[in-house]
Amino acid sequence: MSFVHPGTLRSLSIVGRVVWVSSMGVGVRFKRLAKNGEGSLMTSDMKGSQSYETIREVGAMGKIRKKRIRWEPSMSGDVEKYRLYWSEDGMVGYGSKYVDVGKTTEVVIPDDVPSLPMVKANLVFGVTALTEAGNESDMAKMTAEVDFVVPDAPSNLIIEEV
DSSP: OEEEOTTTOOEEEEEEEEEEEETTEEEEEEEEEOSTTOSSEEEEEETTEEEEEEOOOOOOOOOOOOEEEEOOOOSOTTEEEEEEEEESSSOOOTTSEEEEEETOSEEEETTTOTTSOOOEEEEEEEEEEEETTOOBOOOEEEEEEEEOOOOOOOOOOOOOOO
């Protein structure tokens, strides 16, 4: 992806990958700035001059303990997919945030649901079955405490002679 940085007015090319898609938009995990697709340099185009700066690849975020949500499949033979809903306010319903998870009967959070909020909270989850016609089943619901908050990393590492 290429764009002009609003603060420096430099032209940037960034390598990344789409990690989630929903009706609200897309989420992109940026990997590194790029030069002509090589993936290790940044192009700069300020006032017509072109220069290159070497940068490091952005590291991954901290480690999160994952959780698996499983359910028994619908007994109806015409189920096309399942929909996972969630809410932070204690009430989950058809107007809550959701993601279609396909014909699977389990998801690993947050990996399979990147749009899930990265919070420490009691979340209410709901799962429904959908037919090709768009008909949606009643919702199976549950509440679970999740903690997807990563602590700040240590800083100012120093090595000294002893």
